[in-house]
Amino acid sequence: IHSFFLFFLLLGILGADAFLPAPQNISILSTNMKHFLTWSPVIVQGATVRYSVEFQGEYEREYANGSWIPISECSLTAATVCNLTEDISASVPYRLRVRAQLGAASSPWGSLTGFFNRVTTSLTPPVLKVLADGHHLLVELADMGPAFQFRVLYWKKGEESGV
Template structure:
């Protein structure tokens, strides 16, 4: 009887084990898998070229699932004055790509720390942190793309527009006269840049480098490009001499022509009228004028008023 009971018990145990293995174990494995944390992103690095910064990392793989990532940064201010807080990068929140453009957030020349974590539904990985700090003045600067042209006797250059933070140092010289090399600093490269007026048939060379004032760094120089001016050198010299002579003659004759023209207009428009001698009235002598005045005064003194009786008496006397 005991042996039969023992056999039945073994059968029941085997049945229970079968049920557990075939029905409950898969569900238990699924539950344990959901609770298991995601691995943190690995191989975190930064690619920084020409003041554009990108954070990159290796993907976290979950079979049949799309893993997303979030990125945060911590600057000098956050470490020292904001309780070591972290700031999320909005453009890199829950993204599927394994690269994040952090250029706009790295706005000062200080040490930055960066971190990234993986997200899959309700699962969150630990933060994967960049080894060491990133400072933007370690960015790699490259020379600008450049095109050198000869428009007649004008030496022109076109430069790649690399953004408002960039300036360009341009060196140019006549080939074979490197000791007389000239330099020009430019910032606005939206249009073609005029460098110099070339001599006929002479060959000129140009090279350029980028410069970023905010980090006080320059790139290496670009490959030298050379162009040749058209025409014959002797004819060019003759043209220059004739132009100089014409300018000198014009500088000397123009003042004389201006003075002569002014005189002609003066006598044509406002002539000076001269009276003949016969029409001129001589001025009276001062002595005569004075004499006339004295006689008039004497006449004024001799005039006196006579009464009517005296006038009648004098008339009768003259009549008789």
């Protein structure tokens, strides 16, 4: 019983936040201008830990007193992944952070090491289908999203140097 009271005494002195660790292994997966922040789950037996994500762009750092912007789609989510695609809209360095929340307790923020800039996204070749239809070529390109524009060039066989 003595240790039970000691636990609650420490909880009252240190606050509940001291017992909820910050998310770890924070990384970004970015392919074809689709950006996802991921992290390892904070495990609390018998409870569902929720997470909140925030970003800080160049504007927030330089002109808005270092403020952070919450990502509403990733506020109090049980998922350990956050789609940042709509929020990362400029080609500037962003800072990203995530914290765990359980009831009224919040962990310290865990941050992505360094900055993320969307210009570092990995690009994959588009899916392209070409069909001959008489004297016409039908070209079909997979939709990769609004960030992409394509130019299709064609030429006669043997005339590649003129392209």
